[in-house]
Amino acid sequence: MTMSMVRVPAPVPLRRRGGRSRTWWLLAAGWAAQVALRLWLFRQHAGPVANPDETGYLIAARWLAGGPGADLSGSTFYQGGYPLVLVPVLWFVRDPVVAYRLVVVVGAMAAAGAFPLAYLLLRRLGTGGRTATVAAFAGGLAPSLLVFSGLALADAILPTVVLAWLVALHDLAARGSARAGALAGGLGAYAMAVHLRGTVVLAVTVLALAGLYVARRRAGAVAGLAVAGVVAAAGVLLNRVLSGALYPGGARDLSGLLAERVGGLAGQAWALAGAAGQLWYLIAATWGLAGVGLAGAAALVARRSAPGPHRLLAAVLLATTLGIAYASSAALPDEHRVGNHAYGRYLACVALAWTLAGLLVLARTGRRAVVWHTLAAAGLLTATGGVVAWYAGDRLRGSAYIAFDFPEVIFLTRVRDSFDLVAASAVALALLAALTGAALLTARRAWPAVVAVLAVINVAFAADLAPKSAPAATGADWPPALTAPGRVAVDRRVRWNVWVPLSYRVSWTEVEHYDRTPPAGVCTAVVPPDAGPPPEGWAATGAGGVRQGWTTWVNDRCPGDGTSARGR
Structure with missing residues (x-):
């Protein structure tokens, strides 16, 4: 994850006894602080705001916990790996508001776990303890770890899973540990059970383990492949059972769309342009650091004299990033929205890893190398943005703009109702220049300067993300709030953005x-x-209306005290 001119010291061992104890207490305190920040940011969230995704995961968790399901046929299939984490919440809590607030707590705890894992990864790459702690904490405030941690989305846990996976792969390559191999294989397979993009993680895991087997890390590689096979089989079974229960009429066939796109020139153009848009977003949303890291990783892979474990991580991270960008773009339906062409959510799971890579390059190279890496990052941002502008053209202005898709871009441009590719690129380059300037001006003390600049930017983003009022859904997006026990049914003519959220809010029965x-x-x-x-x-x-897109009828033959329905 560093460049050819980076000085790559051996991994620094943790201090023994007292020093190690203090380190873990510090990591625990930092994790608690990160959790507290997220809970404050999302303190007013009481229900899903990103539908149908959040509702799909929540209903899956509720069904796995023994509660009512729903018929989500025709929708995207929301896999079972993430809902499995939420099952303990739904075992004990059925009130949808209370359950959702506890889900936010789970997401905050999982996302905050990226901080100690980032520390471990930096230590594996030769960074000193104090520096690694501060850098990891600043990195843990990254947008990719804040935005989704307060939502019921797989993206709340995937970045942490990916970081743990990278640490395990490094340990396997460095020491041949069978335990590390088993952990790497299990995490790679679990990622596949969480989301379709996890299939790329598993494929890269298998290739990496096969390469390590050839490189005489055989015990660890065999352990990793065995555990990956078992966990992947369990994940496939879980998803098959979940699909049969919640998607009896079949889910949206994203794999079929991917195969169709890959087989034609027009589909390839869509996939490659969309992949470029995701890379553009990744670089812009990490204030240019991902671009620096990408350039550094490519050079490290090409340098045969680089340490094997470091070179492996660079290759693995590159393959995972490019694979996810291409495959997710190829499988993405054309929904006539700007997010079809520039989107950050699918690569959010690797954003912190690339942020750390960029920090390593800026802080551990000579001044000339810093300049060249920054220029490479700027060139990559400009090139990928150019591809997006060329391919999408007027669709960047004429397609539907969903602000939820662009939290970092909104922060960069201060514009919330339209997409400005040029302005976002320019501000991202300015922030990259500030980070690079900090590295160049401080020379041997580049670490504290660069990390300080990163911390200021990330704190500013967190302050901008902080809610000014409770999130409110409007129009048809806000479903009827039913107070009735008893069966509930929805006319098929009612729009999906009414009945999908309603399927979660009705917690006592499956909506028919x-x-x-x-x-x-x-x-x-x-x-x-x-x-x-x-x-x-x-x-x-009399509830609802034309603007809301629904109204309710009550059956007179049901008990009078339990059949009322009201609107908000």
């Missing part, structure tokens, strides 16, 4: 679907506002 006439035994029916008068035995509540 019907065509025009509510099934017998249903207590509350959610219908489109133009559905007309309710049938005999039903009463309209």
Whole structure:
């Protein structure tokens, strides 16, 4: 993860006894501080705001915990690896608001775990203890670790999984440890069970383990391959069971779309341009540091004299990043939104690793090398941005702009209702210049200067992310709030952005679907506002309306104290 001119010292061992004890107490305190920051940032979140993704994961967790499921047929399949982490919450809590707040706690704890893992990774790469602690803490404030940690998304845990995986691979390469091999194989396979992009992580894991077997790390490689096989099989079984229960009519076929795209020139153009857009976003969202790290890793892989474990990490991280960018872009449906062309979420899982790589390059190279690496990063940002502008053209202005897709870009441009590729690139380059200037001006004391600049930027982002008021959904995005026990059914004419969130908020039963006439035994029916008068035995509540996209009917034959429905 460093450049050819980087001085690569041997890994620095942790101090024994008292020193080691103080280090772990410091890491624990830092982790707790990172958790507290996230809980404060997302203190007002009481329910899903990113639908259908959050709801899909929450319903999967609820079903795995023995609660009601839902029919999500035709939607993207939300895999079971992440919901499995949430099952303990749903075992004990069924109230959807309380459960969601506890899910935020779980996400905050998992994302904050990237801090001690970043410390371990920096130590493996020869960074001193005090420097590694401060750099890891500043890196742990990165946008990729803040934005998603307060949401019920797989992205809350994937960056931490990837960092742990990198540490395990380094230990396997450095010491041939069977335990490290088993951990690397298990984490790579678990990533596959969490999200489709984890398939790339598993593929890279298998290739890395095979290479280490050839390099005489055989015991560790065999252990890794064996554990990867077992965990991958368990993940496939879990996802198959989950798919059959929650997607009886089948999920959206992203794998089929990927195969179709790869097989044609137009599809290849879409995939490659989208991959370039993801790389552009990765570099811009790490204030240019990922570009520095990418250049450094490529040079390190090419340098045969580099330490083997470091060279392995560089190759693994490059392959994973490029593979995810290409495969996720090829499998992404054209939803006529700007995020189809420039998107940061899929590579957020490697963003901190590349931030650390960029820090290593800036802090451990000579001044000439720092300049060249910065120029390479600037060139890569400009080139990938140029590909996006050329391929997408007017679609960057005419397609739907969803602010949720662009938290870092909004921070860079201060514009919340449109996408400005040039302005975002220019500000990202200015921040990279500040980081580079800190490295050049401080020479031998580059670490504290560069980390200080990074910390200031990340703290500014966190302050900008801090909620000014509770997140509010509007229009059809805010479903009816039902207070009724008993069966609930939704007319198939009701839009998905009403019934999908409703499927989580109705925690006592599975929401049913019907065509025009509510099934017998249903207590509350959610219908489109133009559905007309309710049938005999039903009463309209008057909730909702045309703007909301729904209204409700109540069955008179249900108990009067448990069939009310109200709108917000």
